[in-house]
Amino acid sequence: xxxxxAKILLLLKTSEAVEQSILLTVGTVVTGLILALAMIIAxxxxxxELFGVFSVSVSIMVILSKGVDLGLSQIIPRLMNNWHNNPxxxxxxxxxxxxxxxxxxxxxxxxxxxxIPFIENLLGYPYPFLILIAIIGSxxxxxxxxxxxxxxxxxxxxxxxxxxxxxxxxxxxGFLAVFLLGxxxxxxxxxxxxxxxxxxxxxxxxxxxxxxxxxxMKASTDTIKVVKHFIWDSLIGVTAMTLIANLDLLxxxxxxxxxxxxxxxxxxxxxxxxxxxxxSVGGVLSNRxxxxxxxxxxxxxxxxxxxxxxxAVVGFALYLPxxxxxxxxxxxxxxxxxxxxxxxxxxNAFISLAIVPFTAFFYSVNHxxxxxxxxxxxxxxxxxxxxxxxxxxxxxxxxxxxxxxxIAFGIFTAFYVVYALKKTKQHxx
Numbered sequence: 001x002x003x004x005x006a007k008i009l010l011l012l013k014t015s016e017a018v019e020q021s022i023l024l025t026v027g028t029v030v031t032g033l034i035l036a037l038a039m040i041i042a043x044x045x046x047x048x049e050l051f052g053v054f055s056v057s058v059s060i061m062v063i064l065s066k067g068v069d070l071g072l073s074q075i076i077p078r079l080m081n082n083w084h085n086n087p088x089x090x091x092x093x094x095x096x097x098x099x100x101x102x103x104x105x106x107x108x109x110x111x112x113x114x115x116i117p118f119i120e121n122l123l124g125y126p127y128p129f130l131i132l133i134a135i136i137g138s139x140x141x142x143x144x145x146x147x148x149x150x151x152x153x154x155x156x157x158x159x160x161x162x163x164x165x166x167x168x169x170x171x172x173x174g175f176l177a178v179f180l181l182g183x184x185x186x187x188x189x190x191x192x193x194x195x196x197x198x199x200x201x202x203x204x205x206x207x208x209x210x211x212x213x214x215x216x217m218k219a220s221t222d223t224i225k226v227v228k229h230f231i232w233d234s235l236i237g238v239t240a241m242t243l244i245a246n247l248d249l250l251x252x253x254x255x256x257x258x259x260x261x262x263x264x265x266x267x268x269x270x271x272x273x274x275x276x277x278x279x280s281v282g283g284v285l286s287n288r289x290x291x292x293x294x295x296x297x298x299x300x301x302x303x304x305x306x307x308x309x310x311x312a313v314v315g316f317a318l319y320l321p322x323x324x325x326x327x328x329x330x331x332x333x334x335x336x337x338x339x340x341x342x343x344x345x346x347x348n349a350f351i352s353l354a355i356v357p358f359t360a361f362f363y364s365v366n367h368x369x370x371x372x373x374x375x376x377x378x379x380x381x382x383x384x385x386x387x388x389x390x391x392x393x394x395x396x397x398x399x400x401x402x403x404x405x406x407i408a409f410g411i412f413t414a415f416y417v418v419y420a421l422k423k424t425k426q427h428x429x
Contacts, residue, residue: 027161032273034168036330039269041175042189043331048262054186055265056253057130058193059246060119064138065145066242067108068101071234073149074371075227078363080153094150095217096224101146102216105139112138124254130190137194144197147205150212159208163200170196233368240375244382244405245275248398251386256394264395266331267342274315274349295421298364302417305357312354319346344399348406355410358417365420374409374416381405 043051076097083089112135116128125131144167151160174192205212219227249268253261319326323343327335362370385401 052262061134068142096219140198237371271345
């Protein structure tokens with residue numbers, strides 16, 4: 001046992017990936033705590049029903065932002081790290097991505113505005129102004145995510161922490177100002193939520209303009225060909241992952257009451273804190289492992305990945321007795337009817353954390369279909385689970401649908417890792 005602990009301590013001291021993971025995780029935890037404070041202010045100030053209205057607007061915004069992304073968020077870290085020894089190629093690639101994103105942003109705004117009545121009817125969400133600012137906000141969050149990915153690809157994790165924490169502070173202070181001014185509306189909270197990321201990006205991009213490759217340019221035919229090889233599976237994968245994180249809330253809003261939507265949104269926001277940690281670990285690992293091409297390095301990486309699994313198991317065990325008090329002290333006692341859903345969603349978050357390093361493995365090997373197939377599996381389970389059981393069992397059915405989708409994803413990932421390793425062995429053989 002002592003030798004095993006000594007090995008873990010040695011790994012923590014000597015592994016650059018672990019060091020970077022810790023740096024980004026600390027930044028993410030700080031960001032998560034600030035955002036948690038912001039959401040505490042919002043949930044308590046608005047109450048379950050208005051908080052539900054606000055949360056549905058955010059989900060619409062996140063889904064629309066992927067129309068600007070079109071799967072590029074999975075390709076950016078892969079290709080930036082594959083070409084890390086060729087800065088000119090990276091700059092050319094990112095310049096072309098920027099051209100695509102500018103064009104897509106214009107399309108999303110124009111088409112989105114025209115489709116506002118359709119979105120209202122489809123979701124049963126009679127808030128046209130909130131849909132409008134969600135459309136505009138989707139462009140801002142897409143800008144923020146692009147800069148976040150580029151900084152991560154450059155391994156400038158301190159800068160990643162800077163923009164992440166800054167936008168969280170703007171949200172928290174903005175929510176507090178709204179609270180003190182007595183402007184109790186989902187619209188006022190939403191405007192601040194959508195403005196924070198683009199304002200942060202515009203400020204820091206200007207300050208870092210000499211080191212950030214942010215100039216639009218046309219890429220070579222060869223570069224575009226490489227992007228096309230990955231784009232369709234990445235598009236399906238990214239779209240599916242976005243739906244996985246937001247679709248259940250939209251289904252709850254459509255089939256249940258606004259009160260139920262607010263209760264479920266409150267539980268989801270608390271569980272999302274673990275999701276921030278998963279995202280930070282995944283961001284480091286995907287950028288790190290995408291530079292591995294030797295099978296021995298990949299096997300060594302997978303062995304070390306089980307450390308994250310242990311952390312996830314211990315984390316959930318420690319959280320379980322604190323679940324009730326965490327809900328009471330954060331969202332508030334009004335949200336206690338969502339306690340069972342919260343526990344399931346937190347379980348789901350820790351399972352997701354355990355899977356993260358194995359998902360990052362696929363940024364190194366040439367198996368883009370993994371992302372699309374795994375995404376389709378999860379979305380299918382969430383949709384079927386909610387359609388069959390949401391009316392009868394309420395928000396607990398929504399939470400279990402997401403958790404079962406993640407478990408299925410984990411099983412699929414385990415089998416696909418083994419399959420990909422065998423293919424790698426045959427290739428090297």
